[in-house]
Amino acid sequence: MKMPETSRRDFLKGCGALVVSFSAFDCVDAFAQGPFAAHQSHIDPTKLDSWIAVNSDGTVTAYTGKCDMGQGQLTAQSQLVAEELCVPLQRVKLIMCDTDLTPDEGTTSGSQSTPTNFNHKNLAQACATAREALVGMAAQKLSLPAEDLTVTDGVVTAKNGKHITYADLVGAHKFNLPLNPNAKRRPHNEWVVLGKPVNSLDRPELMTGHFEYVHYVQVPGMAHGRVVRPPAMGATVRHVDESSVRDIPGMVKVVVRKDFVGVVAENQYAAIQAAQKLKVDWNPGPPLPDQTTFFEEYLQKQPARDTLFVDSGDVEKQLAASRQVVRARYTWPYQMHGSIGSSCAVADVKPDSATVWSPTQSAYPTRSCLAMILGMPVDKIRVIFRRGAGCYGLNGADAVSFDAAVLSQGVGRPVRLQYSREDEMKWENYGAAMVIEQRAGLRPDGSIAVWDREDWAADRGTRPGYDRPGNVISGMLLGYEPYLLNPGPAKRPSGALRNGGNVVPSYMAGCIDGVCGSAGTVRSERALGHTVFSPFFTGPLRSPIRIQNTFSNECFMDELAAHAGADPVAYRLQHLSDERLRAVLQAAAKAADWKPRPAGKRSYPRAGKVSGRGAACVAYEGHNGYAALVADVDVDLDTGILHPRRFFCALDCGPVSNPDGMRNQAEGGILQGMSRTLGEQVTWDREKVTSIDWNTFHSLDMSYDMPTVTTVLIDPSGVPALGAGETAITLAPPAIANAVLDAAGIHLRDVPFTPERVKAALQQQA
Amino acid sequence: MSRIVLRVNGREHAVEADPETPLLFVLTDQLGLRGPRFGCGLAQCGSCTVLRNGQAIRSCVTAAGEVGTDEITTLDGLGTPENPHPIQRAFIEEGASQCGFCLSGVILTAKATLDANPNASDDEIRKSMNGVLCRCFTHTRMIRAIRKYAEENKHENA
Numbered sequence: 001m002k003m004p005e006t007s008r009r010d011f012l013k014g015c016g017a018l019v020v021s022f023s024a025f026d027c028v029d030a031f032a033q034g035p036f037a038a039h040q041s042h043i044d045p046t047k048l049d050s051w052i053a054v055n056s057d058g059t060v061t062a063y064t065g066k067c068d069m070g071q072g073q074l075t076a077q078s079q080l081v082a083e084e085l086c087v088p089l090q091r092v093k094l095i096m097c098d099t100d101l102t103p104d105e106g107t108t109s110g111s112q113s114t115p116t117n118f119n120h121k122n123l124a125q126a127c128a129t130a131r132e133a134l135v136g137m138a139a140q141k142l143s144l145p146a147e148d149l150t151v152t153d154g155v156v157t158a159k160n161g162k163h164i165t166y167a168d169l170v171g172a173h174k175f176n177l178p179l180n181p182n183a184k185r186r187p188h189n190e191w192v193v194l195g196k197p198v199n200s201l202d203r204p205e206l207m208t209g210h211f212e213y214v215h216y217v218q219v220p221g222m223a224h225g226r227v228v229r230p231p232a233m234g235a236t237v238r239h240v241d242e243s244s245v246r247d248i249p250g251m252v253k254v255v256v257r258k259d260f261v262g263v264v265a266e267n268q269y270a271a272i273q274a275a276q277k278l279k280v281d282w283n284p285g286p287p288l289p290d291q292t293t294f295f296e297e298y299l300q301k302q303p304a305r306d307t308l309f310v311d312s313g314d315v316e317k318q319l320a321a322s323r324q325v326v327r328a329r330y331t332w333p334y335q336m337h338g339s340i341g342s343s344c345a346v347a348d349v350k351p352d353s354a355t356v357w358s359p360t361q362s363a364y365p366t367r368s369c370l371a372m373i374l375g376m377p378v379d380k381i382r383v384i385f386r387r388g389a390g391c392y393g394l395n396g397a398d399a400v401s402f403d404a405a406v407l408s409q410g411v412g413r414p415v416r417l418q419y420s421r422e423d424e425m426k427w428e429n430y431g432a433a434m435v436i437e438q439r440a441g442l443r444p445d446g447s448i449a450v451w452d453r454e455d456w457a458a459d460r461g462t463r464p465g466y467d468r469p470g471n472v473i474s475g476m477l478l479g480y481e482p483y484l485l486n487p488g489p490a491k492r493p494s495g496a497l498r499n500g501g502n503v504v505p506s507y508m509a510g511c512i513d514g515v516c517g518s519a520g521t522v523r524s525e526r527a528l529g530h531t532v533f534s535p536f537f538t539g540p541l542r543s544p545i546r547i548q549n550t551f552s553n554e555c556f557m558d559e560l561a562a563h564a565g566a567d568p569v570a571y572r573l574q575h576l577s578d579e580r581l582r583a584v585l586q587a588a589a590k591a592a593d594w595k596p597r598p599a600g601k602r603s604y605p606r607a608g609k610v611s612g613r614g615a616a617c618v619a620y621e622g623h624n625g626y627a628a629l630v631a632d633v634d635v636d637l638d639t640g641i642l643h644p645r646r647f648f649c650a651l652d653c654g655p656v657s658n659p660d661g662m663r664n665q666a667e668g669g670i671l672q673g674m675s676r677t678l679g680e681q682v683t684w685d686r687e688k689v690t691s692i693d694w695n696t697f698h699s700l701d702m703s704y705d706m707p708t709v710t711t712v713l714i715d716p717s718g719v720p721a722l723g724a725g726e727t728a729i730t731l732a733p734p735a736i737a738n739a740v741l742d743a744a745g746i747h748l749r750d751v752p753f754t755p756e757r758v759k760a761a762l763q764q765q766a
Numbered sequence: 767m768s769r770i771v772l773r774v775n776g777r778e779h780a781v782e783a784d785p786e787t788p789l790l791f792v793l794t795d796q797l798g799l800r801g802p803r804f805g806c807g808l809a810q811c812g813s814c815t816v817l818r819n820g821q822a823i824r825s826c827v828t829a830a831g832e833v834g835t836d837e838i839t840t841l842d843g844l845g846t847p848e849n850p851h852p853i854q855r856a857f858i859e860e861g862a863s864q865c866g867f868c869l870s871g872v873i874l875t876a877k878a879t880l881d882a883n884p885n886a887s888d889d890e891i892r893k894s895m896n897g898v899l900c901r902c903f904t905h906t907r908m909i910r911a912i913r914k915y916a917e918e919n920k921h922e923n924a
Contacts, residue, residue, distance in 0.1 A: 208845050218795075342805070
C-alpha cells in the first residue's frame with residue numbers, strides 16, 4: 001500500500017479557505033449536498049500550488065478532486081495536464097481525491113468532471129497558469145520577451161537556441177501564485193496530446209491483475225468485518241445475542257450501535273460465518289406496497305412535492321381544440337447499480353484521528369459525514385479514494401465507508417469491510433421508479449400543437465453530501481435521518497428553464513416569461529413533476545431521472561409521428577430548433593443509412609422474426625451534451641424475445657478530450673442501457689427486496705451475442721467541453737422501443753421489455 | 767486451522783487456514799494477490815476466476831483445503847504490466863476495460879476455452895462465458911480482444 005506524502009502540503013494547513021464546489025446541473029446531487037459554505041479544506045483552490053507541482057526530475061504532479069472509477073478521468077485529466085504544460089504524458093502523475101492532498105471538487109458525478117476541469121477554471125486554469133508562469137520565469141532568466149519562447153517537452157526554448165528546463169526554473173519549489181483567470185489555454189487546433197486517442201493509462205495494471213482496488217488495501221493489524229442488516233426497511237434491533245458467535249475461531253467482536261449491527265473477526269471467512277450465525281431479534285418494519293400494483297396504487301397516490309418546470313397556461317384549451325389528442329402512460333422500475341464487486345472500504349480509526357480508504361466518488365463530503373459519525377473534528381480525518389468495482393452513480397461505496405469506520409472505532413483496530421452480494425443489492429440507493437403520463441394534440445397537418453406531461457418519481461435519500469449520512473442505509477441505521485421530502489404544491493416557474501432531469505422534452509420550446517430554454521418549437525407546453533416518498537432508498541443511477549424521462553419523451557415522439565403518418569427522424573427535425581441537437585440526429589441517421597419510413601403504421605406479420613429500426617435524441621440535462629441513437633432490433637414474434645443487432649450513435653459533447661475514452665463510454669453506456677431495458681428490475685414481496693443476487697436480478701452476461709456499436713464523434717471548437725458519460729445510455733431504451741414499433745407495430749411502454757410483456761403487447765394488437 | 771500447501775503461479779506456498787476457507791481469501795488476503803476478487807461469493811459473476819490445472823474455476827466457492835497439489839494460476843500470474851501475457855496484451859491493445867473488476871473472469875475463462883480448443887468458434891467462445899459478467903458492458907471490445915488472441919494463438923500452434 002502506497003501512502004502519498006503529506007509533508008509538502010503542510011504549509012497550506014490552517015489557511016481555512018472556504019470552498020464552494022458542487023454540480024450546478026446535477027439537481028439530484030445538488031439537492032443533497034447541504035450547506036456548502038459550512039465546509040472547510042486546508043487546500044486553497046485559488047492557489048496554483050494546490051493543483052500543480054513541478055518536480056526536480058522534470059515530472060509534473062497534478063492534484064484533482066475528480067476521480068476515475070473506470071470512466072477514463074485518469075487518462076483524460078493526465079492528457080489535459082500534459083497538453084497545457086507541454087510535457088509528455090508519461091511525465092504526468094495524477095493524484096485523485098485525497099482529502100489531505102487534493103482540492104475539494106465535491107462529488108465526481110453527473111457528467112460534471114469534464115465541464116468542471118476542462119473549461120476555463122479549476123484544473124485547466126491551474127495548468128494554463130503554471131505554463132504561463134514558467135514561460136514568464138524563463139523569459140526573465142533568459143532576458144528575452146515571453147513571445148519569443150516556445151515550450152516542448154518541458155523545455156522552454158528561445159529563437160536564438162537558448163533553453164531552460166521546467167526543473168531548472170521551479171523544480172521542487174512552490175509557485176506561490178494565485179490561479180490566473182486570464183491565463184490562456186492552448187488553442188484546440190494546436191492540441192497534440194489532448195483530443196488524441198490515448199489508451200487508458202491503467203490498462204497494463206488492470207489486465208495483469210496488478211491494480212490496487214480498494215479491495216486489496218492492507219493495513220498492518222487489519223481485521224475483517226461484515227455487517228448484519230435488518231431483514232427489511234424499517235426493522236429495528238430488539239436484541240443481539242453475542243454469545244451466538246463466541247465460539248467462532250478468530251471472532252473479535254460484535255459491534256452494535258442503535259440499529260447498526262456488525263461483526264469483526266481476524267479473517268474474512270470467520271467474519272462471514274459470524275455474520276451468518278449471529279442471532280439478532282428484529283422488530284419488523286412496516287409492510288411494503290404490493291409490487292404488482294405499485295405504480296397506480298402507491299406511486300400515483302402518495303402525497304408529493306410538486307414541481308412545475310414549464311407551463312404556458314393554455315394546454316387544456318389547446319388540447320380541447322386539437323383534431324387528434326394522443327395519450328400514453330410509461331413506467332420505469334427500480335433498477336440497481338449492481339456493481340460487479342460488492343462494496344468495500346478499509347478504515348483505520350484511532351482515538352484522535354482516522355484514515356479511510358474508500359471507493360466513494362465524494363471524498364470530502366464523505367469526510368464530513370465521517371466526522372459526524374465518529375464524533376471527531378473534520379480535519380482529523382483523511383479520506384483516500386481507491387477505485388472499487390465500477391460504479392454508475394451511488395452503489396454501496398459511501399455506506400460501506402461509514403460502516404467500516406464504525407467497526408474500526410468499535411474494535412480499536414484497522415478494519416476491512418466488504419459487503420455480501422445480498423447486503424449490496426438489498427440496500428443500495430436504487431435508480432428511481434417512475435410513471436410518466438403524456439398527452440399531446442396534433443394539428444390537421446400532423447404537427448404538434450400542444451404537449452403536456454406529468455410524472456411521479458420515487459425518492460428517498462440520495463448522496464449523503466456533507467451532512468446527511470442518513471441518505472444511505474448505514475447512516476440511517478446509526479440514527480441519522482435522510483433529507484426530508486416536504487410534500488407541497490408547485491410554484492409558478494420563474495427564471496431560466498431548469499431541465500437538469502430532462503423532464504421537459506426536447507421538442508418543447510421551454511419558455512418562461514418569454515425566455516425559451518429548451519430545444520424545440522412546441523409553445524403550448526406543460527411539464528409537471530411529482531416527487532413521492534419511496535419505500536426504498538433511491539439515488540443517482542447513471543442518467544438519473546434523465547433516462548426515465550427521455551425514454552418516455554422519445555417513445556411518445558414516435559407515437560405522435562405514427563399518428564401523423566410521419567418519418568420519425570423527419571418529424572423530430574420538424575420540431576427541433578436547436579442546431580447541435582439537429583446535427584447529431586442527422587449524423588446518426590446518416591451513419592445508419594436511415595431510409596425514411598412512416599412510424600409504426602403498416603401491416604405486420606404475426607409469426608416468425610421481424611426487424612425494425614428506431615431513433616431517439618436528447619440534449620442531455622438540457623445543455624450538457626447532445627446525442628442521437630439509431631437501433632436495429634430483431635423481434636421474435638413467437639417467443640417475444642428482442643435482440644438488438646446494431647446501434648449507430650452520434651455525440652457532440654464539445655471538444656473531445658480522449659476520443660477512445662469517449663467511444664468506450666458510449667459503447668458501454670449503450671449496451672448497459674440495453675441490458676437495463678431488456679431485463680433489469682428490482683423485485684420485492686410484501687416484506688423485503690427479493691433481488692438479492694445475479695439469479696434474481698438479471699444482467700446480460702458475456703455469453704450474450706452483443707450488437708455492434710458505431711459511434712460518430714463531433715468535435716467542435718469554440719464551445720465548452722461537456723459531459724459524455726451519460727449521454728448515450730439515455731437513448732438506448734427509447735431507440736429500442738421505437739425499433740420494436742417499426743418492426744412489429746407494438747408500443748412497449750413498460751421497462752423492462754421482457755418476452756412476456758412483448759407477447760402480451762402482440763396479443764393485444766391482434 | 768491447519769497448514770495448507772498450495773501451488774500458485776508456479777510457486778509453492780504454505781499457509782495456516784481453516785481448510786473450508788474459500789481459496790479466494792487465501793489468494794488475496796494471505797498471498798496478497800490482486801487478480802482474483804470477491805464479486806458475489808456465489809459463483810454467479812466470475813470475478814474470482816482462477817485456473818486450476820488450466821481450467822477456469824470460481825475460487826469463491828472452492829475450499830482451499832480441497833485444491834491439493836493442483837496448479838493454480840491467477841490473472842497476476844499470467845504476466846506483468848511490463849511483460850503481459852499475449853491475451854493480456856490483446857486486451858490492452860483493444861482497450862478492453864472500464865473499471866476492470868471483471869477481468870479475471872473474462873480473460874481467464876476465454877484463455878481456458880481457447881487453450882483447450884484453439885479452433886473454438888466465436889459462438890463456442892461466447893457460450894463458454896456463460897455466467898461471466900462485465901457490468902460496465904465493455905463486451906464488444908473484450909470479444910474483439912479475445913478474437914485477436916485466438917488468431918495469434920492459432921498461428922503459434924500451426
